[in-house]
Amino acid sequence: MSFKVKTQGITGDAAFTAKAQAYKDRLDAQIPSNLRLPSAIVDNLPLDVTGIPTSCGLLTPEELAITELDATAVCEKIASGELTAVEAVTAFGKRAAIAHQVTACVTDFFLEEGIQQARELDEYYKREGKVIGPLHGLPISIKEHIPIKGRWGSAGFLATVEISSDDCDMTRALRSLGAVFYVKTNQPQTLQHLETQSLYGRTLNPYNSNLTPGGSSGGESALVAMKGSCMGVGTDGGGSIRAPCAHCGLYGIRPSCKRMPTFGYLAYQRGHDGYVTSTGPMCSSSRDIRLFLQAVLSTRPHIRDPSLMPFPVTIPDLSKRVLRVGIMMHDNVVMPHPPMLRALELAKQKLGASSNIEVIDYQPYKHDEGMSIIRPMYFEDGARTARRLMKEGGENILPLSEWVTSPPYVKDHDALAMWALHDKRNRYRRAYSDHWRQQGCDVLLCPPFHGVASLHDTAKYWGYTAVWNLLDYPGVIFPTGLKVDPSVDIPRDLPSPMSPTDEYNRSLYDPELFVGAPISLQVIARRFNDGLALAGQEVIERIIKA
Amino acid sequence: MSFKVKTQGITGDAAFTAKAQAYKDRLDAQIPSNLRLPSAIVDNLPLDVTGIPTSCGLLTPEELAITELDATAVCEKIASGELTAVEAVTAFGKRAAIAHQVTACVTDFFLEEGIQQARELDEYYKREGKVIGPLHGLPISIKEHIPIKGRWGSAGFLATVEISSDDCDMTRALRSLGAVFYVKTNQPQTLQHLETQSLYGRTLNPYNSNLTPGGSSGGESALVAMKGSCMGVGTDGGGSIRAPCAHCGLYGIRPSCKRMPTFGYLAYQRGHDGYVTSTGPMCSSSRDIRLFLQAVLSTRPHIRDPSLMPFPVTIPDLSKRVLRVGIMMHDNVVMPHPPMLRALELAKQKLGASSNIEVIDYQPYKHDEGMSIIRPMYFEDGARTARRLMKEGGENILPLSEWVTSPPYVKDHDALAMWALHDKRNRYRRAYSDHWRQQGCDVLLCPPFHGVASLHDTAKYWGYTAVWNLLDYPGVIFPTGLKVDPSVDIPRDLPSPMSPTDEYNRSLYDPELFVGAPISLQVIARRFNDGLALAGQEVIERIIKA
Secondary structure, eight states: OOHHHHTOOOOBOHHHHHHHHHHHHHHHHHSOGGGOOOHHHHTTOOSOOTTHHHHTSOSOHHHHHHHTSOHHHHHHHHHTTSSOHHHHHHHHHHHHHHHHHHHOOEEEEOHHHHHHHHHHHHHHHHHHSSOSSTTTTOEEEEETTSOOTTSEEOSSSGGGOEEOSSOOHHHHHHHHHTOEEEEEEOOOGGGOOSSOEETTEEOOOTTOTTBOOOSSSHHHHHHHHTTSOSEEEEEESSSTTHHHHHHTTOEEEEOOTTSSOOTTOOOSSTTOOSSOOEEEEEESSHHHHHHHHHHHHHTOHHHHOTTSOOSOOOOOOOTTSOEEEEEOSOOSSSOOOHHHHHHHHHHHHHHHTOTTEEEEEOOOOOHHHHHHHHHHHHTTBTTHHHHHHHHHHTBOOOHHHHHHTOTTTOOBOBHHHHHHHHHHHHHHHHHHHHHHHHHTOSEEEEOSSSSSSOBTTOOOOOHHHHHHHHHTOOEEEEEEEEEOOTTTOOOOOOOSOSSHHHHHHHHTOOTTTTTTOEEEEEEEESTTOHHHHHHHHHHHHHHHHO | OOHHHHTOOOOBOHHHHHHHHHHHHHHHHHSOGGGOOOHHHHTTOOSOOTTHHHHTSOSOHHHHHHHTSOHHHHHHHHHTTSSOHHHHHHHHHHHHHHHHHHHOOEEEEOHHHHHHHHHHHHHHHHHHSSOSSTTTTOEEEEETTSOOTTSEEOSSSGGGOEEOSSOOHHHHHHHHTTOEEEEEEOOOGGGOOSSOEETTEEOOOTTOTTBOOOSSSHHHHHHHHTTSOSEEEEEESSSTTHHHHHHTTOEEEEOOTTSSOOTTOOOSSTTOOSSOOEEEEEESSHHHHHHHHHHHHHTOHHHHOTTSOOSOOOOOOOTTSOEEEEEOSOOSSSOOOHHHHHHHHHHHHHHHTOTTEEEEEOOOOOHHHHHHHHHHHHTTBTTHHHHHHHHHHTBOOOHHHHHHTOTTTOOBOBHHHHHHHHHHHHHHHHHHHHHHHHHTOSEEEEOSSSSSSOBTTOOOOOHHHHHHHHHTOOEEEEEEEEEOOTTTOOOOOOOSOSSHHHHHHHHTOOGGGGTTOEEEEEEEESTTOHHHHHHHHHHHHHHHHO
């Protein structure tokens, strides 16, 4: 299947088609001619395209070296004068252009603007002899629905496409910290898929184009995995940071809600209180997660946005204590695919052998009930607004949008029905909290998804991430370093399916289809214990990789 | 008008009348015969009944002395062995029985149970040589809808009356800290009046029985003002702690939401997310507020209830800095009555003369708009649930219930309408936060109500408290020491009314009617700045009373 066919975007009526084509033409025109891959490459893409930035010859060795750095290293090198902001954004920007041509991850490309911003920062550095902030010169990629002044954005529908008149709180904070913007990234129709297909196209997983890079922050995950960015900003209301990070072997966190600013993000169900979307970094090291959280909190965003929590993320020192790590092999609803089980078994064995860890066999608490509570909350108006926007734009509904907006879960609510649903949520949270305390773990190690990544249009179970959204427990994703290997990840003999979704998920597994996909894990902590989740993740990763 | 007529409760159909009579008979039978006031007193009550506990002769001088203590002093004396828990609860319990007979403030009286609990604490103290917790032996009165295991409670309707099967989080925490329970207190139908009239009767203001003690925690305010309790627990979703404290010359705080545990409280709109009810102490000194907040937080209630904030109340040291105090004379919607203006003018003059204070002439930001947002949120189902419960119980709707549940503000919402309303709320909060920062004050001194207290059935403006509920800004109430004096609080010449409500409020003022009512003020701080509000209140009070 050609790249063009694989990356086919949303279709629609004539008006939609014309407008969408104009947006796609605009994006296409934004990629400079000197950064275009020859058709010999584009027409013959391998399943794994992560090597193309190196092999294509469009980046200098210096630029390639810069793009291999994590965000912390980029900031350090700029702060020490070893690297300029212009060099950094140029390198990442060039690589982003290439990444886009092999994964369809970008929705707005404005490298010249980034270079201009970087130039000003370099001048500041030269003049003042110091950085403007902890992210001085760091190129940061931004998910499409997060406004940057003067750049294209949307809330997941053609009808919501706009040029943003102002920065939102997050981009204003990042700009004040010295970050440089140069690219915005793809997200799916409705913003409610764990895949990424928009009017601009379908984003592909760089490690295996049969697979999705996840969603809804899948433009980010593909771009960061391609090293067209070392720091992306995503959002997560059901797994939309964590699934993409996991599918692409990245580090990322869904912080507890109301820790990071989201005011001003484009959205189409403003005022809904059922669940809250959180925002956080997607990057290539755990230290980059810390860098991002602490830099953003240093701007004291709660002063501007009174809905935010006023306390810092405190990262505990775990070096002098035994960490109690719960391990959840599955959630009693859907059995993870064999590669995920392999990673969990390895982790269990290594952690069990460590004197710094007490392993607890964690029992999930009614995750099916949790899903039955959060799913209706995604579209409490029976998806009236989402359908209205699709109709307004003349866009056809994608299969995953149809799935996520349909009964039995999705229905229109009146006030009493909403209260009843939110009361169920509150009682579930309380019961889960009691359960967690009984289990006695500090952090939980669990799958971030039931598979390594989904085949396109099959991501129909969110339980491994969305239950934690319902509970508002922070979750950190990290790569185990393992990848799918058909020679060891053979289908297993399992007892009868735990649920219809389990049966569906089993039917999707064939190790050859998932070959090369990175295997990632998720570390969960109780609400507001973001720092513990981060510290726990580092301890666990160190032991697993030792 | 006789006490019996003045304290007339809700009426209803035959089934209601029979059940309500049974509850009232039960309550009546709970008052021991040796604590009954002679009819010579009850039939000839003065307007101000606060002297009756002393004059009636039912309490010993020792008991009277105990009931003059604040909670901090009671705890200190018990901790030092100077006082026993049994002595404390006996004294307050006896005085509570008297208070009830002159204000109708109690809904459940169980002094024997309190004495038994106190006896066990005394034995513990004797045996262990130490207190069980910071509230060891402190008698605490509890608003009716806050469950105590085995005691009567309701959510503001006869249909919701129950004997609670368990403590809620708050009473469990207080019990673990050593508090002693002996009485529950009156609240109004719907729990949504700033007055207090229930099936048990109408509670009167101890200082002037023409007036309400406020509501919905008006049983508490009357009881604490009568010194039948030195520490009460109330709840506040629109002013229900602050109005009663202000009307009765008490200290109290509506903490920021989700600081104090409310899980398990009786309620009839569970799951609503529009506004949140907060809970806090009503007492006779500002140090008692601190005692309560810090004792409850010492139990780490957020571990049990994951909806709670995990950070402490930090009280800043203001002794070495200039405090910027905004003063708001009125909210541009309803002009306060002359006694309130007198207190504000005194405060302005004294604060202005202090070198530790910078006085800022605070301009309110669209408080009428704020009220138009929070009022519909009180009954987002168009009061369907409230009306259903009244119908189920066969109870007649009170005039204030009719007022608070009627159009134009109250209407039934579907999901889209609720989102639109909550979005308006979010935008108002943001705009108000920007405004507050522009005003440049640390804390705000303002009226807690448009009058000192309402004449019965006239409390139809909540703007001086409910706007802060909408914003979730903590508010502390304190008495100025002033009382209404008809010789100075004469009606003022004012320009034309600012609103129809202003006109109504003006029509209610006659200094003779409000004679003797204490004049209180309110200190507001930004969300989560509960400690700053407390510290600021103490500084302000010290200067005003110097």
